[in-house]
Amino acid sequence: MPxxxxxxHLKELSYSDKLLLLHFLIAELLKESGLVPLDTKGKTASQGLHDSFEAAAVLAKALAEEKVAPHG
Known part of the structure; x- marks a missing residue:
C-alpha cells in the first residue's frame, strides 16, 4: 500500500496509537540497520511507559509537590 x-488512516489514529506506531517504526528501522538501542537490550517489546512504576512514582511526587508549592 502506498x-x-x-x-x-494514520491521521485518524489516537495519540497513544501514534506513539505506538512511532515506536514500532523506529524498532523496525533499527532492526533493519542492525542496531539495537542500549536501553532495550534484554527487555520485551511489550514494555512501555504505561508499565513504568518508576515514572509513576516520579509523577506522583511532582504532583504532590505542585499541590504544596505556593503560586504567585
Whole structure:
C-alpha cells in the first residue's frame, strides 16, 4: 500500500496509537540497520511507559509537590 493511501488512516489514529506506531517504526528501522538501542537490550517489546512504576512514582511526587508549592 502506498504511503499516500496510509496517511489519511494514520491521521485518524489516537495519540497513544501514534506513539505506538512511532515506536514500532523506529524498532523496525533499527532492526533493519542492525542496531539495537542500549536501553532495550534484554527487555520485551511489550514494555512501555504505561508499565513504568518508576515514572509513576516520579509523577506522583511532582504532583504532590505542585499541590504544596505556593503560586504567585
Amino acid at each position: 504511503l499516500t493511501e496510509l496517511v489519511p
